[in-house]
Amino acid sequence: MTIPTASAADITVDGTGLLRVTLLLKPRAYIADAEPGSVVHVIAPDPAAPLDLPAWCHMTGHTYLGPVPDPDRDVYALRLTADALPTRPDAPWHPGGRQNGTKG
Numbered sequence: 001m002t003i004p005t006a007s008a009a010d011i012t013v014d015g016t017g018l019l020r021v022t023l024l025l026k027p028r029a030y031i032a033d034a035e036p037g038s039v040v041h042v043i044a045p046d047p048a049a050p051l052d053l054p055a056w057c058h059m060t061g062h063t064y065l066g067p068v069p070d071p072d073r074d075v076y077a078l079r080l081t082a083d084a085l086p087t088r089p090d091a092p093w094h095p096g097g098r099q100n101g102t103k104g
Contacts, residue, residue, distance in 0.1 A: 009041035009077070016043055024056055028087070036082035045074050053078065059095065060084045
């Protein structure tokens, strides 16, 4: 399934060579200061990416836009939301945030 609104990227994150959790840690750093509504393209050849990225978006509140047509690589798009739920900096699958050694 391809969503037409997924074609224009404001931010591109190259996750080539990254797997699963590491793949989700990289976009987190890139989007920390991005404007709500920004479209992020994630280059992700990991076979789990089509499952992991939508699940992560569902958990955080960002919008998963789907795969982006690209004949040379696997690219997926998401749109950032203003009221996204935070995840732990070291564990993007866990909600909340651990900051300064405290549980969040």
